[in-house]
Amino acid sequence: MKLTQLRNLRAVADAGSVRQASRDLNLSQSAITKSIQMLEAELDTKLLHRASHGVSTTASGEALVARAGIIESELKNARDDIARIEGAFTGDVRVCVSPTTAINMVPKALINLKRRRPAVNVKIEENVYPDNLAPLRRGDVDVAVCMLPEKFKDDDLVSEVLIEDEVTPAVSVGHPLTRKRDLAFEDLIDEDWVLFGQSISDHAIHEQTFRVNGFEPPVSTVVCASFTCALALVENGNYVMLVPKQVFRGRVRGLPITPLRLTTPMQPWTIAVISRPSNLLAPACQEFVDELRKVAPLISIKS
CATH class of the missing domain: 3.40.190.290 (D-Maltodextrin-Binding Protein; domain 2)
Structure with missing residues (x-):
């Protein structure tokens, strides 16, 4: 499981469509789709409901998106901690x-x-x-x-x-x-x-x-x-x-x-x-x- 995959999944969940997520992340739709499919294969579960009007998270997808937000927040905090240790309080x-x-x-x-x-x-x-x-x-x-x-x-x-x-x-x-x-x-x-x-x-x-x-x-x-x-x-x-x-x-x-x-x-x-x-x-x-x-x-x- 990669951080980029979690980021892509969260972006699609927030946007409600792969197309909008690709614009938000400045990535191709195919790249985002492939990363989420690889994540689903690794976890052996479906993360998104795909329909003609857009996508929505499954129960498993919703749980993973929630954890992904916490992971991103913790990484941000880790960067802040390192900056403080190095003397640059940002x-x-x-x-x-x-x-x-x-x-x-x-x-x-x-x-x-x-x-x-x-x-x-x-x-x-x-x-x-x-x-x-x-x-x-x-x-x-x-x-x-x-x-x-x-x-x-x-x-x-x-x-x-x-x-x-x-x-x-x-x-x-x-x-x-x-x-x-x-x-x-x-x-x-x-x-x-x-x-x-x-x-x-x-x-x-x-x-x-x-x-x-x-x-x-x-x-x-x-x-x-x-x-x-x-x-x-x-x-x-x-x-x-x-x-x-x-x-x-x-x-x-x-x-x-x-x-x-x-x-x-x-x-x-x-x-x-x-x-x-x-x-x-x-x-x-x-x-x-x-x-x-x-x-x-x-x-x-x-x-």
Whole structure:
């Protein structure tokens, strides 16, 4: 089994066709097809379902593609380790962030990392829990920083709590509710709500917050998968949205929205970093996690 064969198989699986994979890898279709056929012969199993509309992985192929991603990630880490030993601290840090952590915590940690290690390359993508776990397991990203609605348990990944945060209702700075005192959560029930997220599920922070306070989630809402769009709706309309308090802490320039101060206790929400065990992380990724640990107390609700 060769690394090039695994790379070719993974490229075909990601692209969904040999033709597109050949373009992505700048190889001929015949070369890619031959390498995968040799891999199938060696393993004595079929790795791809081939059809006129494209290809898809078999169960065996899917398992091998997942391992191939981890192998590629480990090779990258090995190169980073050697570079560090030789005195050239380079490497890649691939971070998956949830939208709310992308506003405050993650940028501060990355800026600090780049000041000390300017040669490190950083790649940032956006996703939320639990959808961010799959790319972590595949080795497509190194670290995920996100909000966790539940205690994290996983056989392959580890988590570390950075902040014990809580959510707060937020509105535009000119919203009529900002002029009211002694607000309770029940005073917000009949307001127009924007619920940020891919969907409303039993584990969603929005539903939990309503039900903990003895209310059903609002029926008339805007469910928005884009955090930027959700912010714009709240800023420009009379909407209410739940956001973590850390979004408002440690910012030189204020957001176009403002938190409401309630007499009602709000739902706790943990912000954590998730990765493979630290001994499997490249040095640059370990340093990024260290920077997250330094930044977290500065924006914690307990500070």
